[in-house]
Every structure is written in structure tokens, then in C-alpha cells.
Amino acid sequence: METELIKLSLIKAGRALWTTLPVLLGAMLLIALASSFISKSVYASVFSGDSFFDAIIAATLGSIFAGNPATSYIIGGELVDAGISMFAVTAFLVSWVTVGIIQFPAESILLGKRFALFRNITAFLFSILVAFAVVSVVGAW
Amino acid sequence: MVSEKSYAGWYFLVAVLVLYLLSYLLSPENAFAALEFFYSLILKLIPIFVLVFLLLALANYYIKPKMLAEHMGHGSGLKGWFIAVTSGIISTGPIYMWYPLLNEMQKHGMRNGLLAAFLYARAVKVPLFPILILYFGLTYTIILSLAIIIAAPLQGLLTEKLMELFKNENSSIK
Numbered sequence: 001m002e003t004e005l006i007k008l009s010l011i012k013a014g015r016a017l018w019t020t021l022p023v024l025l026g027a028m029l030l031i032a033l034a035s036s037f038i039s040k041s042v043y044a045s046v047f048s049g050d051s052f053f054d055a056i057i058a059a060t061l062g063s064i065f066a067g068n069p070a071t072s073y074i075i076g077g078e079l080v081d082a083g084i085s086m087f088a089v090t091a092f093l094v095s096w097v098t099v100g101i102i103q104f105p106a107e108s109i110l111l112g113k114r115f116a117l118f119r120n121i122t123a124f125l126f127s128i129l130v131a132f133a134v135v136s137v138v139g140a141w
Numbered sequence: 142m143v144s145e146k147s148y149a150g151w152y153f154l155v156a157v158l159v160l161y162l163l164s165y166l167l168s169p170e171n172a173f174a175a176l177e178f179f180y181s182l183i184l185k186l187i188p189i190f191v192l193v194f195l196l197l198a199l200a201n202y203y204i205k206p207k208m209l210a211e212h213m214g215h216g217s218g219l220k221g222w223f224i225a226v227t228s229g230i231i232s233t234g235p236i237y238m239w240y241p242l243l244n245e246m247q248k249h250g251m252r253n254g255l256l257a258a259f260l261y262a263r264a265v266k267v268p269l270f271p272i273l274i275l276y277f278g279l280t281y282t283i284i285l286s287l288a289i290i291i292a293a294p295l296q297g298l299l300t301e302k303l304m305e306l307f308k309n310e311n312s313s314i315k
Contacts, residue, residue, distance in 0.1 A: 006202065012197075013197035013198035017197065017241055021150075023237075029158070036171045037171050069266050069269055070269055073273055073276050074272075076276065093285070098264050105153050110240040110244045114304055114307065115257075118303040123296060130292050133288050134281070134285050138284055
């Protein structure tokens with residue numbers, strides 16, 4: 001009985017992974033394509049100098065690009081060196097991990113279109129709010 | 142949501158492959174670089190695949206819909222938010238690797254707000270703290286992490302409220 005239950009759990013897990021495999025492969029292929037076609041120098045060239053407007057641009061860039069968060073820390077460090085405000089850099093770091101435009105098709109197929117849409121919109125807004133809160137607190141520290 | 146009979150995932154994969162074909166016609170070097178990057182991603186993610194498979198099997202074995210509804214369903218309260226945020230922080234690997242498990246949990250009655258909070262809390266990357274500290278300092282790292290932890294349930298609640306607000310039979314977004 002117990003062995004049957006374990007076998008059934010493993011079969012169900014395998015079936016769930018198999019069902020989502022094309023979505024996962026598609027998402028990974030898209031991320032790889034974006035990483036190889038979009039040069040890293042694009043990041044610093046699009047900022048205006050106005051910190052609020054830059055935060056929106058930074059959150060948008062962070063939402064579009066994907067990859068290891070460590071990459072976003074390195075790019076964020078370069079942006080700080082290039083004179084971009086911490087408000088914008090923080091929005092970039094947070095949106096990089098929380099918003100996923102490239103992963104959006106996979107998320108909407110697996111978790112529902114409405115969920116993916118509202119989750120990404122609110123995560124985008126919160127990346128700016130979190131950036132504002134962090135910069136205010138760190139500034140007052 | 143994807144079901145076992147749905148072909149949406151396969152259509153998506155075919156669409157991405159067509160995109161690769163187009164990018165090959167535009168720039169073969171970049172298309173090959175993308176494939177190499179994809180290959181390195183696959184190699185890096187094999188352990189996460191195994192972890193997700195084991196977690197899925199464990200979830201199927203131990204978690205029953207009634208139990209999930211109790212701990213992470215609509216009546217789960219503070220405990221549900223705490224579990225979602227904590228598990229988001231300790232989860233590893235890229236976001237999309239967690240979609241299959243979350244899909245299963247959603248089918249079993251997990252609250253959408255908790256799903257969103259889990260995904261948001263993943264922005265706290267404890268193993269990457271040394272790099273974050275190196276670039277931005279300890280104070281910044283602590284405050285950023287705390288802000289994300291506080292924001293995760295709020296963002297989850299807002300997602301849920303918006304989903305309820307725009308839930309009507311005429312809506313084109315399902």
C-alpha cells in the first residue's frame with residue numbers, strides 16, 4: 001500500500017514535469033536568445049538624469065532582462081559608477097528578480113493569464129515603491 | 142493554467158523555435174551564442190530539475206488538498222503568509238523552475254495572493270548576499286531585504302484584490 005502510494009506520487013510528479021517541460025524549455029530558450037541579442041551597454045545608455053523617470057526606465061529594463069540576480073548586482077554596480085541614482089538602481093535590482101516579461105508566456109500558461117498579468121503589474125509598481133523606501137531609509141541612516 | 146490535455150506549452154515551444162530560426166537568418170553567430178547559453182543553462186539547472194521533481198513527489202505524497210487549503214488556502218491567515226514568504230526566500234534556482242510545483246499547489250487550492258508573495262519573496266537571495274554587500278554595503282543589503290520581505294505579502298494582497306476586481310464573466314482575461 002505504502003509502496004504503491006510512493007510509486008503513484010513519483011508517477012504524478014513525472015507527469016506534472018512532463019506537462020510543463022515544453023513551457024520550461026521555451027522560457028529558457030527565450031532567456032538565452034534575449035541574453036545573446038541584447039548588449040550589456042544598452043543598460044547605461046537609456047537614462048535621462050531625472051531620478052524618478054530613471055527609476056521607471058530602470059524598473060522597465062529589469063522587467064525585460066532576465067538571468068542570474070548576481071548579473072543584476074554587477075550591472076547595478078556599473079550603473080552606480082556611471083552616476084545613475086540609487087533610486088533607479090534599486091528599482092532595477094528588484095524588478096530584475098520579481099517581474100518577468102520574458103517568462104510571462106510560461107507563467108500565464110502554467111498559473112493563469114489573469115494571475116500572471118496582475119502579479120507582474122503589481123510587482124513592477126512595488127519595485128519602484130521598494131526602491132523609494134530603501135533609498136529613503138538608507139539615506140536617513 | 143496548463144492542464145495535462147493542454148497543447149499551449151507545445152505551441153509556445155514551437156513559437157520560440159520559429160523565433161530561433163528567424164534569429165539564425167538575422168545573425169547566425171548570435172543564434173549559436175544563444176544555443177550555447179541555453180546549453181549552459183540546462184547543465185546548471187539539472188540539479189534544480191531533480192529538486193523540483195522530488196518536491197513534486199513529496200507534495201503529492203504528503204500534501205492533501207484539505208491540508209493545503211488549511212495552511213495556504215483562503216482561511217490560512219498570518220501563518221499562510223509566513224509560510225509563503227519564508228519558502229520564497231529559501232527557494233533556489235530561476236523563477237520558472239517553480240511554476241510546475243506552484244501550478245500543482247494552485248490546483249489544490251493555494252491562495253493566489255500567497256503564490257504572488259512566494260514569487261516576490263524570491264528576490265531575497267541569501268546565498269548572493271556576499272556579492273550584494275560587496276557592491277552596495279551591509280546596511281543597504283539589510284534594508285533592501287527587509288523592504289522586500291514587508292512588500293511580498295502586500296504585493297500578494299494587491300494581486301489578489303485586482304484579480305477579484307477584474308473577475309467578471311465578460312472579461313477576456315481568464
